Amino acid sequence: MTEFEQRLSECLEALVQGRLSVDECLEMHPQHADALRPHLIAATAFARTADQQPSAEWATTARQRFLIASGKSLQEAMDIEPEPTFFASARVRFLLAAQKLRQERSTAKPRRVPLFGTPMRAVGALAASVALFVGFSGYTVQSADAALPGDWRYPIKLQTERVRLAVALSADxxxxxxxxxxxxxxxxxxxxxxxxxxxxxxxxxxxxxxxxxxxxxxxxxxxxxxxxxxxxxxxxxxxxxxxxxxxxxxxxxxxxxxxxxxxxxxxxxxxxxxxxxxxxxPNIVITPQIPVSTATPEPTEAIPTDEPGAETPTPEPTDVPATEDPEATPTEITPGEVPTDSVVMSELPIVEIDDIKLHTLTAGRLTLRAPGPSTGWYLDGVPESGVPLLVTMKTQNQQSFIVLNTQNGDMYWYVSAASNNRFDEIQMRLTRDGQVFQADAAVLRYFYGDAAEIPLLVMNSIRILPEASPTPEPTATLESEPTPPL
Amino acid sequence: MPLMTSLHSEASSMEFPALQAVSTEVERATVDRARAGDQQALADIYDWYMPRVYRYAVARVGNTHEAEDLTEEVFLKLLSAICDFKWRDVPFSSWVFRIAHNCIVTHYRRTAQRGGPTSEIPLDMIDGRHDIAYAIEEQITMEEVRVAAAQLPEAQREVIALRFAVGLSIAETAKALGKREGNVKALQHKAVAKLQKMLIPVDGK
Structure with a gap:
């Protein structure tokens, strides 16, 4: 460094520290004054360009925002959950946070302290802090939390959120x-x-x-x-x-x-x-919460059929399957459907909904529309005669099972969504305390997409038929007086 | 360059803007309290450093509105990082202006991406102490200085902003920028030499 550079350096340092003016610098170094002058003026001119004061309005609000953010950020950085009674006071929230931070730091770096020193210091710090933060507005912080766009406090809310993001220590x-x-x-x-x-x-x-x-x-x-x-x-x-x-x-x-x-x-x-x-x-278990408006009819309320000789429970297949509104829930039993003493599925589909062909399945008093081989489903392990308590339908790829209770119409759907032999259990239709509940179609479609369509169609078609009337006696019992109860 | 002549002619009364000084001991104690969550200490730090950070931002971006935004951004970042501040690394002032420097760098990157215009100090932001004629003269002079400074290499502008606008020492500036002190001095000299060449003609002394 040349002598001139040395003198320039000294003068600039003196100017920066406010010890000397430009003139005084030049007087101190008369032999370099001419060369120093433009340098010092240039440096001073540059310093003066930055000698600006922020607007008073900004200075006030920015400071307030900083103070609010400081209290809030510390509170949230330490994940403090204040007692409800303290919740109204942002100042107290901050103090609790500050206290916790102190405690955490002392835990992280254990030091020998007098046995009774720590609580006393904490109390002292708390008291001192209360005195120091009198000006801190808890109301503003609290009310800014609820501010909506257009509210004057909304920018404060956004600022505090930015701080929360900034103080988050990990990606999680x-x-x-x-x-x-x-x-x-x-x-x-x-x-x-x-x-x-x-x-x-x-x-x-x-x-x-x-x-x-x-x-x-x-x-x-x-x-x-x-x-x-x-x-x-x-x-x-x-x-x-x-x-x-x-x-x-x-x-x-x-x-x-x-x-x-x-x-x-x-x-x-x-x-x-x-x-x-x-x-x-973990496996999903969905329990239905939507009550079905028409509860399972009690046998005593059943409408007696006047076709005692009906022996063909399977409806006549139609050549051209009818189309229906997929969301429509059948509300009436198809005439001619009666309970069976075995599990019977129509040979041909009787209805087509959204390209899904459905057959009629009747098992005892349970009747419903079931997917058949044309949609990749089959009945599993159904006895040739008799009605088992549970009837199971499966897809050919074994990824989806429907289990039906032939006594009350309860329906379970098991689906392997991850192809890992883990099945979700969806309780599609459930009888609880005499009330029937169904799964929410929107929830199932959300979780399982198109795979939920067939189970939903099955669920919506389930009906429990009234019990078959007893075979009439060959004699005209209707004309006889009823036997009085003993 | 008559307007610079007026600046030149008042050289005898020219001083660097005064900056609030805080003793090292007080600053250290305050920073320690702030790191422990003391909000009053944070408020003190804000009050000490806000004017300097603001000046630095003005010196770097030349626009008071952007300087305000950047100043606020610097302090929010300070707030989130102060718990991690360690005395053994850098002086606190260097640490603060390292944050400010990073904010400025990010700001320039954003501005470049947006293709935003360069900014300037509006006339109405001139200190109200001056009369109109003086203010206009001063404004133009300041504008010339700003334009000249904008032509300096980035490293030189950074150094003189921290040195002359903020008032950091050579050592503090070096720590803030992660440079050696000798390097900072050299950059300072080059910047001042270029500025004076651009602002003050040889025959104008």
Missing amino acids: QKRDVQFDIAEERLQEIEALAYKGKIIGPGVLNRFVEQTQPLVEQANDGNLDAGDAARLQQVSIRGTQVLDQVEPQVAAGAETELAQAKVISDTGVTVTRELVVKNPDR
Whole structure:
């Protein structure tokens, strides 16, 4: 370094530290003054270009946001769950978090401390902190949590979310926060719609921004089963919410709505694959919760048939199967169907629904529409005579079983979704306390897609026929007086 | 270049902007409290460093609105990372401006991707102490300085922003940028030399 460079360096340091002005520097080094002057002026001019003050409004709000974020981020970073009585006070939340952090750090690096020192220090720190944070507004933090787009506190809410993301230590924690935020965006959309507000540009985009990375991670196979299940819930709810709020979406936000729908639909599709086909997942057991409006008829209420001689339970096959509305639930028993004393399936299909040909199956009082060989199904182990308690239908590839209770019409469907000999058990139709419940078709279609169609058709066709009237006595018993009970 | 002449002529009264100084001991104690979750300590750190981070952002992006956004971003990142700060690595000031430097780099990358325009300091942001004529003169002069600084290589601009706008020492600047002190000094000299050549004609001294 030359002498001039040395002097320049000293002068710049003195200017930076505020010890000297340019003039004073030049006076100190008169032999280099001419050369130093333009350098020092240039440096000073540059320093002055940056000598700006932020606007007072920004300075105030930014500081407030920082303070709020600091309290909230620490609280969430340490996953503190305050007592409900403390929940109203963000300040106390923060103090609890700070206290926990101190405790964790002392645990991580154990030191010798007096036996009674730690609690006293904690109490002292707590008290001191209470005094220090008097100005901290718990109300703002709390109320910002519930803020909706358009609210003045909404930017605070977004800031705190950014902090939550930033303080998430691991990829898993970060994903948890992303899920929280995505769910929050959905709740906001719902809340706006509920309040009758127009959902303007940006609102739906925020949902897309949060959900899209999660869907992409799912698509790349980077979500574990738990995260996939959570994304599944978010996506399903997303599709529902977006459909509901569509009339309230602003004219300029149609593209956002379309994007949001695509993301939600993609999320549903991608996660279904992950959830259902994950070989490590536990078996799904679905228990029906939808009560069937027409409960199993009691035998005493049965309408007696006037065709005692009916001996052909199998209906006449039709050459051209009729087509029906796949969602329609048969409400009336086909005339001519009567209980049988064996399991009988019509040779030909009697109905075709969405290219699925269905036969009539009757086993005792149980009657239903069943898939046959043309759809890859067969009856398994049915005795030639007599009606067993359970009748089983299977697919040729052994991946799907339907088990029917011939006494009460209960139906179970077992399906191997992961091709690993693990079967989900879906209780399609269940009798509980005299009430009949059916599985939710939407849930099954969601989980199993097209594979659920045949079981659903079977479920919807199940009927328990009234008991057959006893064979009439050859004598005109109808004319005789009934025997009085003993 | 008459406008620079006016700047030149007032050289005797020119000083670097004053920056709030905090003793090393106080800063160290405050940072330790902040790392332990003390919000008042965090607030103090914010109050000490916000003006400097803001100046740094202004010096780097030249736009007060973007500087505000970047300043806020720097402090949110500081908040998330302060628990990991270790004294043995770098001075706290260097650590803060390393965060700021990263934010600026990210900002430039984003701006480049968007194809955004370069920004400038609006006239209405000039310090209200000056009268209009002075403000216009000052504005143009500042604009010239800004344009000249923008022509410096990135490494040189980075160094003089930390040195002259923020007031970091050579050692702190070196730590913030992960460079050697000698390298920082050399970059500083080159930057100042280029600036003075661009701003002050040889016959204008």
